[in-house]
Amino acid sequence: MLQYLIILLDDTSTSYCHYENPKKDAGLIPLNILKAGIRFGMVENLMIQFVYPDYELPGEYKEAIESIDHSKIVSSLCNDKSLADEADVIVFHDWSGISYAMTFPDKSYVLRTTKAKLFERYLFLKEFLSKVARLNIVITDIETFDDGDYEQYKLILHTLSENIEKMYVDGLAPQLNLLTDRIMLKEMNNCGAGDTNITLAPNGKFYICHAFYIENEDDCIGDVKRGLDIKNKQLYKLKYSPICSHCDAYQCKRCVWLNRKTTLEVNTPSHEQCVVAHLERNSSCELLKSIRKHGKFLPETEIQEIDYLDPFDKRKEW
């Protein structure tokens, strides 16, 4: 069921996920479209998330935005410094930012990184994790993982898991999507683009997510005037994904944009996406066991040992 409306305030709104936003020329959403989008969210009972560009918005935009309950997604590089305080999610696009930025203990952060940078700099994360409410790491080149990368990723997750274990022992409760989400979840909690959320672009059209807008502006799913028209919308639901519906890597983003890019179908993930998510899942299982060595912890939760990294390989048993 649709729950969220993501509104891109500008063509240069920050990427907060797997895709890059190469658009450099500002293209502010017309005020009437912004207001129509907000109205759409209100009548459809959707929670609105605004995605900001790096420059300060005009006063009437701020006013319109504040007319509704919402959350703000802002880049760490945004020039409107007052937003750093107001933002609900702050996005880092590089690692230098994460080392020097002023952090707020109650905020969620997103770190977009290539695998190479993650493999090189993951040790920086320990300190950062202890200072913030939550960190989501988004790897921007998952589709390029190979066997060597999987090995390295596994080792890195293991080290991070040891760090988190120590933090728990010290009485902290760090949240790192790659390792702690699976422990907390009882069912799939994926990105939900096209199912639980849709995106409104500055051109007044709806898209499955920001990435679909960047890739092809014609690939829209309706507009603010006529409403939504998602072709084959069932395919964005878990039930209609033969692989994901047989999976318990509940923390996986199940990125429908990456799915389409790699397999041509929004409901079918690539091998790489599945293996990466299963390495995280299995490391979460290890982490859970390690924390439990220090005392009772989430006694209801159980993550089974499994012998595969890609549910596709088990399809004969479905």
Next chain:
Amino acid sequence: MEKEAIKKNDTGWKNGMAKNITFIVTKDCQLACKYCYLVGKNEKERMSWEVAKMAIDYILDQEDDMQEESVVWDFIGGEPFLEIELIDKICDYLKIEMFQRNHHWFNSYRFSFSTNGINYDSEKVQEFIRKNRDHLSIGITIDGTEVKHDLNRIYKVTGKGSYKSVVRNIPLWLEQFPYGGTKVTISSPDIPYIKESVLHLYSLGIKEININVVFENVWKEGDDKLFEEQLMSLADAIIDEGYYKDYACSFYSENIGKPLDPILENTNWCGAGRMLAVDANGIFYPCTRFAQYSLRDKKAWTIGNVNDGIDKNRLRPFLVLDRLSQSKQECIDCEIASGCAWCQGENYDAAESNTIFQRSTAICKMHKARVRANNYYWNKLYRKLELEGQREEYEKNKKEVKQEIC
């Protein structure tokens, strides 16, 4: 009492479980059949030997990923026999390579052709047949009576019907392949000719007729009624005149028209993705229907090429596709769903978005009509066998019938 066997359609070599690898050797054909789904036929795209060799080398290198016990090397076009010299070279190379590599397909392979039959008797085609006799299956397409055949199967240049050029080769073909079958495709204008066409093909000595209605959305108001009447009248002829003993027609099958179990009977209908097709440019497709020349409204669905190999991620949707994930609730709950076929390529072509997960149901009313006529056929046949004391014998020798759709 004399034993009577009932002729059933061949279930396909190795029960359809062989890997099917198709070479689209040419996109040219002498004919321009009106129902031909190949919308982009042309004379330019002919496969070169270099491309064919690269494709073979790549495919045979992938032995670990192609574990099927047997292989059918399929040659299609356009008209494949227009490229008989290339095909001969490909087949020689395949035999040598499979042998030299000690490939598990050596001695478990077939070369398969679906031809319009026009140059079947040419010296080169005949020489090829002599050379590969034990590993061949050749189907000649003939649509029925002269009128019915020439309604659709006309020469590209003259616009004249091709019946006479084909039928003259039928005796030679049947001499070489006594169990040769023919595929008949029914579109809206063909419906009134179904009965006489099938009986005509029987009269030519063709014992096996694999007949299908097209999957495209071509059906007019009342077509289903007419179709049902034709099938019932054909059923009368087959039963009354005893054709059922030696001849088969795939329209009638005991397995169709039943509900399907959502868990146990959830498999996909067609083998796209388990098959592999390669075209003149060395591009790989999940089946030929995904090549650009077969598609009306969509872009080609490629899965790789002879230089870079197959992108396994692009095969994943095909290998996990099941009935439920692509069907509407109406089809999932349908009381007569078994035998209601679909073609993945047509599904893709007709889908509202770029997906293979939206089943086209243009065939719905025709399947319903077929099921009614099929029920009539079996009720009538069983009653006759009962009265003649043959039923028990028949039940004992029952075989599965598999409808071939492509």
